[in-house]
């Protein structure tokens with residue numbers, strides 16, 4: 350049997366592999382992180398790994414709220430895993446050790462709540478994806494009809510959801526006289542700190558108004574902007590990295606050289622000096638967050654739906670088609686940039702140019718299908734906020750509308766060759782039923798999907814400019830296909 354990466358094997362790694370610059374036995378945990386996916390492991394866990402030599406009180410206990418997969422991979426490795434940074438220039442490998450332990454919440458509810466209530470834990474951070482907040486994406490309010498919210502409200506000491514765990518842990522700390530931890534969302538939500546605060550406060554108030562008021566007044570919720578592209582790891586990645594390490598790593602994470610983390614400096618119980626690893630602390634994250642969600646994620650979702658429909662497997666494949674590059678440049682320059690209010694000194698042009706290069710990175714196999722997931726939760730902050738700002742100025746939304754239309758075409762569940770699409774979305778069934786009822790008629794399809802208030806709110810469906818632009822784009826996608834529609838749009842606008 351091949352040797353396995355773990356604490357005892359670190360000394361046997363080839364010398365060019367960077368490894369933790371600290372003694373793990375001296376590290377204690379100060380952070381509980383909910384949602385131990387690849388993104389956390391390629392982003393916050395890396396910043397933390399960099400600062401642990403000087404700040405050893407900030408190790409991470411990570412929890413998965415659903416699947417045991419990451420725990421099963423990392424436990425035999427004492428939590429160690431490889432970070433692979435890939436670009437045209439090659440691959441750099443580094444072993445990360447900041448995650449001391451992984452807890453699988455459904456198997457160990459008391460254990461996780463016990464750790465979250467420990468006074469040494471001063472931050473609870475989250476990457477649970479948009480849908481993990483159990484909120485209404487259009488309004489940012491708690492979805493009180495969400496099955497997990499209903500479950501947790503009547504079983505509050507045995508929760509399932511992220512809000513349920515955090516509120517129960519805060520309740521326990523409060524009754525034990527332990528100061529509350531800081532709650533730090535690291536998901537791609539608008540004003541993620543304020544959103545998680547609103548959701549948690551409402552949930553807590555439904556349980557106990559006093560607890561709700563306590564959370565509202567005593568807990569800090571810094572907003573953050575997180576950025577790093579992290580495609581799913583493949584078996585080919587595992588095999589290649591295993592060869593380079595001379596030992597097996599069951600779950601390395603793959604990423605790009607670029608990384609950015611902008612954080613509001615509001616941590617009542619202290620925080621690691623993440624600035625020593627390159628994080629930026631600011632008083633207001635919103636301008637950075639708009640820039641990132643609208644330019645990067647808005648473009649990403651547009652590329653994902655159109656690229657998938659055009660038959661491209663990855664973002665890099667899509668960007669190898671110059672029509673798509675021009676579409677995205679036009680989207681960013683003409684339609685998104687005028688809606689942004691950047692702080693003085695921010696270099697938007699450089700950011701956008703770098704973004705195009707990042708999307709082109711041929712060493713990343715970032716599947717359009719992966720980014721297409723959960724569109725119902727992503728569209729509002731990625732495209733629709735920009736749409737609203739443009740409509741309020743009577744400005745054109747052709748490319749934004751094409752992105753929304755491509756999502757509509759995608760969620761019908763059939764591609765341009767009538768092959769089925771595996772649509773992953775918490776609303777997949779509802780979307781599919783609406784699409785089936787439209788019977789392939791683009792106008793009816795658009796009408797039916799506009800009716801989903803959780804995505805479009807009440808205002809957009811009532812705006813003829815919006816509905817007309819999206820319906821026209823959708824009709825073109827049906828008539829000409831994604832590739833030709835993109836080609837026509839860029840030649841019409843050049």
Ligand code: CS2
Nearest residue numbers: 575576577578579646649720
């Ligand atoms: C992507 C993001 O999957 C997606 O929806 O748009 O995960 C994106 O790669 C990150 O936000 C980059 O920071």
